[in-house]
Amino acid sequence: xxxxxxxxxxxxxxxxxxxxxxxxxxxxxxxxxxxxxxxxxxxxxxxxxxxxxxxxxxxxxxxxxxxxxxxxxxxxxxxxxxxxxxxxxxxxxxxxxxxxxxxxxxxxxxxxxxxxxxxxxxxxxxxxxxxxxxxxxxxxxxxxxxxxxxxxxxxxxxxxxxxxxxxxxxxxxxxxxxxxxxxxxxxxxxxxxxxxxxxxxxxxxxxxxxxxxxxxxxxxxxxxxxxxxxxxxxxxxxxxxxxxxxxxxxxxxxxxxxxxxxxxxxxxxxxxxxxxxxxxxxxxxxxxxxxxxxxxxxxxxxxxxxxxxxxxxxxxxxxxxxxxxxxxxxxxxxxxxxxxxxxxxxxxxxxxxxxxxxxxxxxxxxxxxxxxxxxxxxxxxxxxxxxxxxxxxxxxxxxxxxxxxxxxxxxxxxxxxxxxxxxxxxxxxxxxxxxxxxxxxxxxxxxxxxxxxxxxxxxxxxxxxxxxxxxxxxxxxxxxxxxxxxxxxxxxxxxxxxxxxxxxxxxxxxxxxxxxxxxxxxxxxxxxxxxxxxxxxxxxxxxxxxxxxxxxxxxxxxxxxxxxxxxxxxxxxxxxxxx
Amino acid sequence: xxxxxxxxxxxxxxxxxxxxxxxxxxxxxxxxxxxxxxxxxxxxxxxxxxxxxxxxxxxxxxxxxxxxxxxxxxxxxxxxxxxxxxxxxxx
Numbered sequence: 001x002x003x004x005x006x007x008x009x010x011x012x013x014x015x016x017x018x019x020x021x022x023x024x025x026x027x028x029x030x031x032x033x034x035x036x037x038x039x040x041x042x043x044x045x046x047x048x049x050x051x052x053x054x055x056x057x058x059x060x061x062x063x064x065x066x067x068x069x070x071x072x073x074x075x076x077x078x079x080x081x082x083x084x085x086x087x088x089x090x091x092x093x094x095x096x097x098x099x100x101x102x103x104x105x106x107x108x109x110x111x112x113x114x115x116x117x118x119x120x121x122x123x124x125x126x127x128x129x130x131x132x133x134x135x136x137x138x139x140x141x142x143x144x145x146x147x148x149x150x151x152x153x154x155x156x157x158x159x160x161x162x163x164x165x166x167x168x169x170x171x172x173x174x175x176x177x178x179x180x181x182x183x184x185x186x187x188x189x190x191x192x193x194x195x196x197x198x199x200x201x202x203x204x205x206x207x208x209x210x211x212x213x214x215x216x217x218x219x220x221x222x223x224x225x226x227x228x229x230x231x232x233x234x235x236x237x238x239x240x241x242x243x244x245x246x247x248x249x250x251x252x253x254x255x256x257x258x259x260x261x262x263x264x265x266x267x268x269x270x271x272x273x274x275x276x277x278x279x280x281x282x283x284x285x286x287x288x289x290x291x292x293x294x295x296x297x298x299x300x301x302x303x304x305x306x307x308x309x310x311x312x313x314x315x316x317x318x319x320x321x322x323x324x325x326x327x328x329x330x331x332x333x334x335x336x337x338x339x340x341x342x343x344x345x346x347x348x349x350x351x352x353x354x355x356x357x358x359x360x361x362x363x364x365x366x367x368x369x370x371x372x373x374x375x376x377x378x379x380x381x382x383x384x385x386x387x388x389x390x391x392x393x394x395x396x397x398x399x400x401x402x403x404x405x406x407x408x409x410x411x412x413x414x415x416x417x418x419x420x421x422x423x424x425x426x427x428x429x430x431x432x433x434x435x436x437x438x439x440x441x442x443x444x445x446x447x448x449x450x451x452x453x454x455x456x457x458x459x460x461x462x463x464x465x466x467x468x469x470x471x472x473x474x475x476x477x478x479x480x481x482x483x484x485x486x487x488x489x490x491x492x493x494x495x496x497x498x499x500x501x502x503x504x505x506x507x508x509x510x511x512x513x514x515x516x517x518x519x520x521x522x523x524x525x526x527x528x529x530x531x532x533x534x535x536x537x538x539x540x541x542x543x544x545x546x547x548x549x550x551x552x553x554x555x556x557x558x559x560x561x562x563x564x565x566x567x568x569x570x571x572x573x574x575x576x577x578x579x
Numbered sequence: 580x581x582x583x584x585x586x587x588x589x590x591x592x593x594x595x596x597x598x599x600x601x602x603x604x605x606x607x608x609x610x611x612x613x614x615x616x617x618x619x620x621x622x623x624x625x626x627x628x629x630x631x632x633x634x635x636x637x638x639x640x641x642x643x644x645x646x647x648x649x650x651x652x653x654x655x656x657x658x659x660x661x662x663x664x665x666x667x668x669x670x
Contacts, residue, residue: 077594077598080598080601080626084625084626084627085622085624086622086627086628087625087627113631116627116631117627117630117631120631120633121633122591122633122635124593124594125593125594125630125633128594128630132627313588313589314589317589317590
C-alpha cells in the first residue's frame, strides 16, 4: 500500500516504524505531591529548566558551528521562552497552590500558554504555540529522565512516525538511529521540515489520518522526493528502492562535498553561482543547496494572490529577510516587479490583451505608474542597508526607459536622504537583457548600467518569434539556437568592454550543455534553480576557461542547436557525470 | 507614569519587536513595566505576555512604568513600540 503526504525533505529511507506518542511523556509521572514537598518539587522544576536551557544553548551553538544560523535562531527564541516569567509563575503556582507534581505543573502551564497563543488572530503568532509545546516537552523529558527519541546504536535505523516533530526533536535526530521521519501534521515550511532538509534527513509531513493503523516494527519505505510512504512493500520493491538509495547517496555525497567551495575553473577563473527565487522561503532552501546569493528575486510574487498592494514596509521586510539569509556580502539581485505577460495581477485591473508577452508589462507598467514603482524602489533602497542588494529592471527595450527608471531610483535616494534613512548610496543598478532591441544596443547600455543579466527564456522567444507556451514550437524555443547564442555573446562582450559584469538568469544558465559555452564567453554570474547549483559547480571546477573560450568560438560557427550540443559533449565529457 | 503609543510596525508587535521590548524591560529590575491594550494589562518582562497582547499595526498600546528609572524605561520601550521597523543592527 502507498500513502501520500507532503514531500518535506528529499531522499529515500527504508526501515522499521518507530511510533512516537507525544503525550506519553508525562503519563507515568505522579500527578500530585504532599504539601511538605512543595519546596523540593519547585527546586526540581528549576533544576530541570536550567538543564534544558543549557541543552538548548548547546544545540544552538552546534547549529551555528555548522553554519546554520537561520535554524539556530529558532532556539534563541526557545531560550527566551525558557526563562519567561509567565511560564515559570504559572508552573510554580500550580505546584504551590494545587500541589501538582513538577511534570504536571509544567504541562499545565505549557498547555495554557499554548492555548492563549492559539487563540490569537495572527497565523504566525499562533504557530509560536508549537515552540511553547516544544520547550514544555523538553523540560518534562528532563524531569522524568526519559527521552522520547529512539536510542542511538540500538540496531538498524528506524523511521519515526509522530503526530508532529518539534524543532528540538528534529535537530537532535541522530542519523545512525533515525533513517527518516513521517509526521501526521505540518507543512513543507514548518521548522522541522527546514531542519530536516538542512540535515539531509528524508521526511514526509502532513500525512493526516492515513497512518492510524500503522504498527510499530512494520517495514516501510519513505520516499522524500515524491512524498510517498510504501507500507509492507514486497522484497522486490525494497530491493529497487535500496538500489536507488545507494545511487542517490553516492551522487549526493559527491555533490555535498562541493558545498562551500569556490566556483572556480581549473585555470583560476572565478564565477558566481546564484539562485533564482520567488520568496524569502526560497532563499533559505537555495542557501541549503549551495547557492552563493540570488541572481533573480522575482518580486512580483509579493503582489500576486492578494487584494491589496504590498506596502513599502512589507516589501522591505521581505528583502531584508533574503539578505539576512545569505549574509551581508552575498549578492542579491532584486528584479523590480514583472507583472503582465503570463503573470496577471487582478489588483491593477489591467485590460486583457491579445499578445500579453508583447504587451503592457513589467517596466512599461512601472514607468507608467511611478507611485507604485517608487514604493518598491524605496523598499529596496532601505533594505540595501542590510546587505549587498542590487536593483534590476525587467523588459528594458530602449535607453530612454533605462534612464527614466534610473532617474526614479535617484529621486527615491533624495527622498530617503531627506528622511535620514539608511541605504547603500552605491547600490548597483542594472537591466535584464531579454528584448533583442536591448541586446543589439548592449554596447551603449554598457556605458551606463552597472550590470546586465540575460533573461534567456524571453530573449529566445522574442528572437525566434516563438511563443514559449506553445509546445509545438519547442525546437525554436532553444537558447542554443545560433542567433540567440550570437546575441548572448554580443551582450557579454559589450559588458566586459566597459568593465561591467554580465550574468544570466534564464534556465540556460544551469543547463549542462550551456555552462561550458557561457564560461567560455566570459559570463560572470550564473543564476539558476537552486538544485542546479552544486552540479554546475562540480562541472566548472573540472574545466578550464581558456579551452572553453575556444569551444565557444567554435560553437558560434555552428548552424543548429544539436550540432552545438554534440560539440560540447565531445569536448566536455564531464557534463554527463555532473548532472 | 504612562503613555499611549500607536503601533507603527506593519507586522504589529511580532516576535522580533516583542523580544526587544522584553530585553529592554528586563534592564529595569526595580521598575514594574506593563503593556496594556483594550483593558488587558500584561507584564512587559514576559515574551509570552507581550505576544499574547496581540497588538497589531495601528493599535493603541499604553506603556505603564512604575518604579526606579521609570522615565528612562518609558523612553526606551516607547521608542520600540512606536518604531515603524525593527531596530535591528546590521545583519
